[in-house]
Amino acid sequence: MKKVINLSVPNLDVEPILSNLRECIESGWVSTGGRFITEFENKIAVYTKSKKAVGVQSGTAGLHLALDVLGVKSEDEVLVPTLTFIAAVNPVTYVGATPVFIGCDDSLCIDPNLLEKFLKEECFIKNGVTYNKKTLKRIPALILVHVFGNMADMEKIMDIASRFNLKVIEDSTEALGTYYTAGKYVGKYAGTIGDIGIYSFNANKIITTGGGGMVLAKDEKILDRIRSLSTQAKKDDLYFIHDEIGYNYRMLNLQAALGTTQIDGLEKFIETKTKNYMRYKEAISKIEGLTLLDFNSATRPNYWFYSIVVDEKRYGMNKDKLLNALVSEGIQTRPIWGLIHEQKPYLKNETYGSEKAIWYHNRVLNIPCSSNLGDDEIQTVIDVLKSLKKK
CATH class of the missing domain: 3.90.1150.10 (Aspartate Aminotransferase, domain 1)
Known part of the structure; x- marks a missing residue:
């Protein structure tokens, strides 16, 4: 039988992982509480030169939360790439909005020239808000994907987004570790340039927690709200008081126990x-x-x-x-x-x-x-x- 050469599999150092998992099991902190979640969040924040990071169950969960906190509503439209994994697009429908698909350039990422042309020719701005001429629906946001770890043209995209008042969500689920070495954003990592950035730690990613994801944002208040929403929007831990609809999207301590060793490598x-x-x-x-x-x-x-x-x-x-x-x-x-x-x-x-x-x-x-x-x-x-x- 031939040995199979796999496409993309985890690179796992067993001993430190076992030590961390043993601590989780012996302490009983195996779910959405425990020290490894905070440790992993802090390590991602330090690595990406960000102030904070919030661990979530998956990159998809992170995208859903990002759209929610940015105020994307039912009847809105969100610009998205067509060349991507469907998980980058489906969360748009979770908030009741409609994806509008934009083609790629030779990087396989969303084409900023097509993006600009669409916004100029197919849309109009009224009172600082961009609308689609055909549907008359509001377009408040854009999701871009750094496909296969290749950085999209963020200089052009951020300029376009600023002119058309679009919030930018960076799906950086494939691009942890990619950063600019020249230009306006020199030294900036994928996921730290737009309004919100998302990472994924699925099993085929460059580092893994088996599942799981991480959210970054320029505005710390946005991250605080994402953290709250990811834990069922619990306002009072003792009396279980909830002031809005939340989600069961928090990263597990077991996942973070794996991730905190992975980021080191x-x-x-x-x-x-x-x-x-x-x-x-x-x-x-x-x-x-x-x-x-x-x-x-x-x-x-x-x-x-x-x-x-x-x-x-x-x-x-x-x-x-x-x-x-x-x-x-x-x-x-x-x-x-x-x-x-x-x-x-x-x-x-x-x-x-x-x-x-x-x-x-x-x-x-x-x-x-x-x-x-x-x-x-x-x-x-x-x-x-x-x-x-x-x-």
Whole structure:
């Protein structure tokens, strides 16, 4: 039986994890209370140069809370990317609002030029509020996603958002550790530039708590409200007094016990992923018909996912045939997610400039990229990619 080379798996140091989990179990603090939650929040805040962070059950929960505290209401519209995982979009519907889909640029992130064109040509501003000309619905917010750890063009996006009075939610669930090395936001991490930033610690992310997420915000009052809402909006812990509708979205101490060890290894993980990306890039550049996508040159990316573009004519097979061939060789790979505007719940939603997103969706595959990927495994992937090319 062939050894499977997985796409993206956790890199776990067992001993410190076991020590932390043992403390949780012996103390009885296994749920939404305990010292590891605060410790993990503080470590994320320090790492990202933020004042505070709030742990939640998932990145999705963080997005839902962000939309809630920013005042997005039923009958509003929120601008979102179509090229992303559906969890970045579904929370818009949780608050009763409607997603409007915007296409991507060559970074795979939301295209600021399309965003600006849509707002200029398809919208109008009245009393400082942006409205959609077709639907007459208010557009108070934008969700952007730093796809595969690649930073979206935040300089342009923040300028556009300011001119059209949009709140900016950064879905940084794939981009923990990515930061700008040049430009207006030099030194700023993904998730710290918009109004609210969200991280995810799902099992395939660069660090993991099994599940879980984290929320950052420029305004500490917003974070305080998110913390309250995530614990059922409990105003009085002793008498269980609740002054608004809240959610059961608090991070577990068990999750944080894992996360507080993982964050300590993040820079080492990024170092390894950078080295592996460069090795792939050199080798794949010599395989006609395959191109490894670049990351934004003005950033230090976390290199979360490695994406290859398949040119069917030059390589000799299309993306789907290559995917199946790699899987049959024991190499786990996957395409870009199904574009959200083509998913059944969103077929009737407005979509703007999706051509490039469709182009990449038809050509991109992600190849193994775990931070504990061995040299032999990388060489195996390279060798198989070479061998599958049609002469």
